[in-house]
Structures are given as C-alpha cells and as structure tokens.
Amino acid sequence: MATIKKVYSDSDIQVLQGLDAVRKRPGMYIGSTDDRGLHHLIWEIVDNGIDEVLAEEANHIKVTIHKDNSVEVSDNGRGIPIGIHKTGHPTPEVVFGTLHAGGKFDATGGYKVSGGLHGVGSSVVNALSSWVILDIQRDGKKYVQTFENGGKVVKKPKITPAPNKKRGTTVHFKPDPSVFSTTIIDYKACEERLKESAYLIKGLKIELLDERTGKSDTFQFNNGIVEFVENKTKNKSTFGEPIYFEGISQDIKVEVALQYSENYYGEELISFVNNILTKDGGTHETGFKSGITKSFNDYARLKGILKDKDDNLDGTDIREGLTAILNIRIPENLLQFEGQTKNKLGTTEAKNAVEQIVTEKLGFYLAEKGEIANNLLEMMIKASRARDAARKAREEARKIKKTVSKKTNLAGKLAPPQSRNPQKNELYIVEGDSAGGSAKLGRDRTFQAILPLRGKVLNSERTKTEDLLKNEEILSMIYSIGAGFGPDFNINKSNYKKIIIMTDADNDGAHIQILLLTFFFRYMQELIDAGYVYIASPPLYKVTTKNSISYAWTDEELRELTTQAKNASIQRFKGLGEMNSDQLWDTTMNPETRTLIQVKIDNFVEADKKVAILMGDDVVPRREWIEHNVSFENEDTFTLEDVGVIEYE
16 A cells, blocks of 8 residues: 655645634633633633723623623723724724734733733634624713624624713623533632622622523622631631731732631632732742741741740741732733743742732731730741641651551552553552452553552541641552652652542542542642542442443433343442442443543632631531532432532543
C-alpha cells in the first residue's frame, strides 16, 4: 500500500477573522464550555457594570434570567459611547465585535481601576451567543443594536431619544447551545457570585431575578467586607467584633476585615483585586502576611510578652484561627496578573503597599485594644507550642519509611504499584479490609496501588494538627501520597496522578468520602485544584440472566435492564466487600469501563463555608443547613452532591 503524505503548505495557514477565533477555541477565553464557562459569560458582563461602580459612575446592577435561559444584565452607569469610532464603525459595534477593544487599557482613559485587562469580555460573550441585544442610554439618546449567530451584525443600530434621560447599559444575550454542553442558568451560582460582589463595594445594590421560578434576591451591604467576614465566621466562636481598617499607599487602595475564632485551627484568607477573586494569592497576600506577622511580634516585644531570648512568633501561629478578607484596588497602569486566569496577582508594588497599611493600621489597633491584643497573643503562643508538637510529629511522619512496621504497619496496608511513574500511577483509598482485599486481587498491579482504611478517619475540621498526625490512617495516606502535609505539601512530589476514593454506596461510605475530602481540602488542597482527586462509582446492582451478566448504577438503569431481561436474578450490593475481585475490576477499576467522578472546587469561598458548617463543632447551623438543603424522602443514601461541598464533573 502506498503511503500518502499530508502536504503542509501556505494554504494551510488560517487567519480567523473577527470573532471566529473565539468560536474555534472557546476554552481559551472562558476556560470551558460546560456550566462554568456558561456562567462565565454572565460574570464578564456583570464585571463591566462593576467597573462602572468602581469608577463611581454607577450604584445599581440588575441581572434577570429569562424563561428561555437568556440573561439580561443592566447597570445605571455612563453607558458605552455611541458615536462613530476612528475605525469608521459605531463604537458599540467595535466593543462587541472586536477582540481587545475597550476602555480599560489606559489608566488615563475611562477607567482608572478595573478588573478587565484584555478587552475581550463583551466580544467573547457576543461570539458565544445565539443573539445579543445591546441597549445603551446616554447623552439623551437610546441606542439599540442586535447581533446574531456568533456576533454578526444583522441590522443597523436604532437610535431614538432616551426616555426620562436615563443612562446605562443593558446587555441581553442567549448562550449558543451549539457551543455549550448546557445552557441552563443556575440561580444559586448567580446568587453566590453576585452576593460576593456586593460585599466588596459598600452600598452597591445588586438585584437578581429569575423569571423561570419567580425567585428574586437583592444584595446590598453598607458595611461591605465587615459584613462579609461576619458571615464567614457566624458559625464560629469569635473574639469580639471584626477588626477593620483601610488606607492608600502608592495609589493602591487597601481594605481589610479580619476576625479570630476559638476552636478553629485553620486560617482563611480570601483576597480580591479590583473585585476579582485571587484564589491563588499573589503579592498582595504576601504583603498582608508580612504585615500582620510584624504587627503582632512588634506589639509582643513592646509589651514584654516576648522576651529577648524568645523567638518571634511564626506567621502560621499568628494566622491560626484567622478569617480575613483582603480587598484591594489597583490602577490599570500597575495591574499585573500571573497567567491568563487572573487567579494570582503579580504586581510588585502591591506587596509593599499592603504590608505598609496592615503594619500601620493594625499596630494602632493593637495599641488601643490592649486587652483584646493580649488575649489574641495568648492564643498565638499556644498555637506556637502546638506547632512545635506538630513539627515533631511531621518529623516522625518523615521517618515512617524506616519505622513503618513498628509505627503503622504500612507494609501490610499499602499495596504499591510496580511502576514508579507518578504520571500513570493511581492510588485507590478503599473502605475496609474486605474491599481492600478484593481490590488488591482485582487491580492492575502495574500502575494501581491499594490503601485499605481499617480504622476511623478523623474529622480534620475539628481535630488539632498534632492529633491528626497521631492517627494511623492519616499517616498512612500522607506517606502513601508522598507529597507532604499542610504547609509542607508539594504536589510535584505526589506519587500518583489519580487518587481515587472507593467506598460503599451507602450512608457510611458517603460519610467516609466527606471526611477524606475534608482532609484533602484543608491539608492537601492542591490535589483537588490540580484535578488529582476522584470518587469511584461502584454499581448498586448485578443483574444475571441465563446468557448475560449486567450491572446497574441507578434504580432507573435497573428498571431498564429488568424490562429487557426475562427471569433475571438481581443482587443488591450492600458493600464493596460483596464483590468478587473480577467484578470490582470490570465495574469500578478498569480504566476502559469504570466511571470516575472528578472532584473540583467551583467556588472556593462557598466550599470553605460549607465545610466549616457541615464539619465544624457547631451543631445548630449544620442541622439548619441540612434541613433547608437536603431532602431525605425516598432516598437510600446521603450523597456528597446533596451536601454540595464539592462539584462533580
């Protein structure tokens, strides 16, 4: 047979015109084409309204979800300019039809502070919508422009006198079903994001209306991030009122609200830059941590609480039990993010600005509130002692490999893979010895490792670090994964690219899943962020006929199988231990036939809040949350999806 070579010539080079590039590679612009990408379209238009608010030109934003799942976003800002652009086209046409066109590239232009850098938001929404209706009111005129089929202009704009000389911009768009895997707008996702935005700007009013159900909400917080931090700590035992301060340094506005809690051993720092959540931190968080560490150590030295012979308190000691909101505004000429996603701030000036404001303002607060300061320092010193104990425990954990037979008998627990390639290897964390035995027999030992859990999995939300590190099951997981723990965690050292939680399909199994995910969320969050954590999905039923064996994962699948099969024998698996090794391999472990559910954090702030409520010490808010959010009618199991702590893909 002759070999046909593909010719690569000048004609193969494509130039995508207008918005074609967005439709060709939507993931480059909105991250994905699933529900997250779908809702990203809303955030882009809402953020344009937020920029008008930051420019002190608007104070009201309204989002309406229509019955056809189209979305309408309006603000009472200045309105997009409606004259003729220097390109010869109407300016709104340029903004919505051209990539990298907008008023946010120059700090001397229409926006001094903005979340948008690239000028692609409006045009990307246009490109990925079936239609867009743009309604602008400014300068006494009403400008209406319609786009269809991925941003194409279908008719000339209509310009009429504006009623009552109102001003503002309204964008009504319908996401294109040929682009997205779903076009169903999630009210709850909108509610969470818009509420968060309202917290960050004092007095901003944001309305949300769902015409599909008639549900509506209005968000307005006159005390801004103080109310935000109060909401975050309402289920914790706190030290007095939140501490709040603000200031300006190097033309960067810094706003901080923080509160300490008793019996909470973690730390929660949520940061925003120009109303954008920077979940991966950056220079501003570095400045905050340096400032708060310096402030408390300086005060402790000044008051003689720390003597000359004493070491300074470590930053982790000072931040234990802390919940803080860091909200900064940076001028366009200084704004710099790392990477495409705006998740991490790279502006070098932000570190010094935040550190200066925090050191100065918090220092004044501690001097004025001596009793509170002393109580907080007492808590921090206890945390320092506990950290020393935890450090010793971590050192013990690092020695596990040498003392494993004496300490945790890990050699009898972990069945490692033959391969040493972490890019291919998988770790199954399995509930119980019986299932662990079946999994060890049924696995592909070349790349699959099995770690059975024999004892109780601790709730890491309620357990001190040093106590966690005394637990045999926790130590086994830390050693098996091989990437460290807590502040020492390094995902690049992980022995596995997939860490798969495999439990029984019942309430106990769901509880174990939640306990394990809480541990990963608090102490190995990078595993979840990187997409390394999965939930195995074992079948509920085995259906046997004379000629075949089939499996069903849901009652609906069972009905379909039994309808098609005659004289079928049905076995309900009560646990993984009831499955033979070959059954476990065929249904749950074979990469070609299994179903794995990847764990993702869709909204860190909301996930953190739910973990604190559901896994924390306070029983009342947990019971209230479950009563309002979970239905137990006709259900055999209480699932993680019910709880909503994580998002499944």
